[in-house]
Amino acid sequence: MSDECKKNVFHEDLFGSAFVDQNESAGSDSDGISDSVVGNVSKLLAIPNGYTGKLRKGHLIFDACFESGNLGKVVYVSEYEYDLFIRPDTCNARFRVWFNFTVENTKYEQRVIFNVVNFSKTKSLYREGMSPVVKSSSRPSWSRIPQKCVFYYRSPEQKKKYVMSFAFSFDCEEDVYQFAYCYPYTYSRLQTYLEILETKHYAHFKRELLGLTVQQRRLDLITITHPSNLNKTADKKRVIFVTARVHPGETPSSYVCQGFIDFMVSNHSIAQQLREHLIFKIVPMLNPDGVYLGNYRSSLMGFDLNRQWQSPSLWAHPTIYATKQLLMNLDNNPVSYKLFSNFCTCNEAKVSSFSVCYICNNKKLRLKVFY
Known part of the structure; x- marks a missing residue:
């Protein structure tokens, strides 16, 4: 240090x-x-x-x-x-x-x-x-x-x-x-939760290692979809990209993200229909080091990772770098349509959490905020 x-x-x-x-x-x-x-x-x-x-x-x-x-x-x-x-x-x-x-x-x-x-x-x-x-x-x-x-x-x-x-x-x-300060949700809790999901051997659930943090913690990528969607080449793949916990102190976002995953892997008829038509890519914890260390907003090295998307460094912001690379690969895929959603927490409003969605279509970016 x-x-x-x-x-x-x-x-x-x-x-x-x-x-x-x-x-x-x-x-x-x-x-x-x-x-x-x-x-x-x-x-x-x-x-x-x-x-x-x-x-x-x-x-x-x-x-x-x-x-x-x-x-x-x-x-x-x-x-x-x-x-x-x-x-x-x-x-x-x-x-x-x-x-x-x-x-x-x-x-x-x-x-x-x-x-x-x-x-x-x-x-x-x-x-x-x-x-x-x-x-x-x-x-x-x-x-x-x-x-x-x-x-x-x-x-x-x-x-x-x-x-x-x-x-x-x-x-x-x-x-x-x-x-x-608020209901804690630790890095270890996330790892245990994902390990339990893996033991269920869902055909529509996949866990991958997207990258490692500065302190060598996992940056997990979850894919949820009907298995047949992964083999599509001619038809457009509609991809929903979800992230959470870019700021360690915004713990409600992890509970929202876990609830979202629970629903999407369930046998609910709506979840089944969504899996048939969409591919969900989920990064449930963008700042594992900051979460582990008990920070409020920063990574291990003191960066606000939500301000590093423009030019992330592989050395200083590896989780943002890896996530952006994946998003760019999806964006360069001519047969995919993307929607990006970030679960975070609003500490200055009377609501405790919200979702910000960035809709990408033909290189155009639009912003929608849902309270």
């Missing part, structure tokens, strides 16, 4: 060191950042400055060193309040939105307030009533924190920057609780 990249990842003005008390002093020498690249807290014990007693219930332990995790710093305000700092996207200090962390060693009926204090965006669905999600060891399904417990406001103590605070009461001392 370049020196400039490391400088961006560990920019002190954004979240400082992973210390946990108001005087910037950690409660234990072994606590702090253990991942020197990403910079997430690892089993960080949040205790008052100068505390030398034994660890007891209610001394919260924070962790984000796991897939798609993100938490850069915790400041102990009191036993009932903690300031949380999002770790910026790798190599791009501009983006600080996604968070995903665990809390353990809680006390029964311990009530706390978590303040996420360093958001990089002012426009957010939190202003429109969205709330973070939570699950725990005994309740493994995600659920939203009640809206009445979530507050999004400008804070004088944080130089009038937007802060999202939420109140929470722990009800099981043995549980590990996990909190996230």
